[in-house]
Amino acid sequence: MTLEAHSQPRKSKLGTVKDALSLIHDNMYVAFGGHVYFNKASHMVRAIAKKRVKGLTLSGSPYASYEMDLLIAVGAVKKVMVGNLGFEYLGLAPNFRKAVQLGTIETVVGDESTLIGGYMATVEGIPYHPIISIKGSDILKISPIVKLYKPPWGNEEIVAVQALSPDVAILHAQEADEYGNARYKGQPYFDQIIAKASKKVILTVDEIISHDKVAAEPEKTVIPGLMVEMVVHLPFGAHPCLSTRNYVHDEAHLKDYIQRSQQSLKAGDTAPLDEYLRKYVYEPESIYDYLDRVGGLERMTKLKMMMELGRDS
Numbered sequence: 001m002t003l004e005a006h007s008q009p010r011k012s013k014l015g016t017v018k019d020a021l022s023l024i025h026d027n028m029y030v031a032f033g034g035h036v037y038f039n040k041a042s043h044m045v046r047a048i049a050k051k052r053v054k055g056l057t058l059s060g061s062p063y064a065s066y067e068m069d070l071l072i073a074v075g076a077v078k079k080v081m082v083g084n085l086g087f088e089y090l091g092l093a094p095n096f097r098k099a100v101q102l103g104t105i106e107t108v109v110g111d112e113s114t115l116i117g118g119y120m121a122t123v124e125g126i127p128y129h130p131i132i133s134i135k136g137s138d139i140l141k142i143s144p145i146v147k148l149y150k151p152p153w154g155n156e157e158i159v160a161v162q163a164l165s166p167d168v169a170i171l172h173a174q175e176a177d178e179y180g181n182a183r184y185k186g187q188p189y190f191d192q193i194i195a196k197a198s199k200k201v202i203l204t205v206d207e208i209i210s211h212d213k214v215a216a217e218p219e220k221t222v223i224p225g226l227m228v229e230m231v232v233h234l235p236f237g238a239h240p241c242l243s244t245r246n247y248v249h250d251e252a253h254l255k256d257y258i259q260r261s262q263q264s265l266k267a268g269d270t271a272p273l274d275e276y277l278r279k280y281v282y283e284p285e286s287i288y289d290y291l292d293r294v295g296g297l298e299r300m301t302k303l304k305m306m307m308e309l310g311r312d313s
Contacts, residue, residue: 012178015230017047017287020202023168023229024048027078031198032060032067033171033191036088037249039184040067040241041172041204043234043290046281049074057081059164061190062112066241066254069093072105073261073273074281079106081145081164083115090254094261109143110134116190118145118164119197128160135159169198172238173223174246176203177211180228181221186244188222200229204237206246234287236300247303251312253294 024030030048034040045067048056055078058068062083069085071077073095086093099105113133121129130151140146145162171191173182182203184191195201203223208231214221236243240253257276264273284290291300306312 010179013180013225013228013231014178014208015232017044017232017234020044020204020230020232021047021051023200023202024051024053026053027055027057028053028167029057029059029165031166031169031194032058032064033169033189033194034067034238034241035061035187035189036063036065037241037254038187038189039172039191039244040065040238041170041202042066042239042241043237043287044170044202044204044232045070046284046290049076049277049281052076054078059115059118059166060194062110062115063088065093066257069095069261070257070281072096072099074277077105079108081108081110081115081118083111087254087258090251090258094258094265098265108145109139110145111139114139114143114146114161115164116193117161119190119193121161121163122165122197123193127163129163130158131161132158164197166194166198168200168202168229169194170202170204171195171223172204172234172243174205174243175207175209176205176228176231177209177214177225178231179211179214180223180225180231181211181214182223182225182228182231183209183214183220184222184244185246192223195223195227201227203228203231204234205231206235206237206243208233236291236303237287239291239294239300239303242303242307246307247300248306248312250294250299250303 057079059081064085085096113131117129117131147160148157174185176182240250242249260272260276264270
């Protein structure tokens, strides 16, 4: 490499929601980071729904919630690979449950080791990763991505999990510099392994920080910029989910979404859910427009304060 090449300025990876959406197309395999309510790239999820993308295969953390249920609700999903998809103490994921009952989506059942084993195989550069935790379970009977095999050493059969390699991973972190070096204020859960296994990574963050700050504290970088295709600045971009140590999840908003979904599914009248989608998914022109619709600065300040006080919303 020449001295001239070394002296070239680094290229910023900052982009807009529109730029990020240009990387998402029909029939892609998309993985989402976070876990349950934690660190979900919710605004990008709504943007994908608004784009009317179809035929998606989804996976992510073993415990998915709002991100997958919403995309199922708008008919964007062909297949999901999950360990659990629900809203924890708030109940089941209504649109996922109905889609499974009606057979309108394909579900690949697994557990934590199944999904993470699949990502691990890709990272290791091999076609499968060995696990043993699901031996004796019915997952072996129904999952197309696992298979028993006889290893070259030992007498006990082991389970092979097929390698999983998402076309794009969409993650939410608390902060990053313009080159995509991401920092988490708490547990990153499975985001690192998902990022490594994916062909491209879109990162949304609450705050953009200077590269000088990143360089001064290299130990705080969780996902290096070399893995990141694009970073999008989206303050409160995880709402209605939480962003670790920044703001708690908006329980009232999540309850409203769940109740509207349940009403629409039970009554056969889609009006309650359609109203939610109109107000929060299809009409907002930006993250700031969306935030105004969910309570604006007053509501966001309260969610931030609740995180500081260690309380729920």
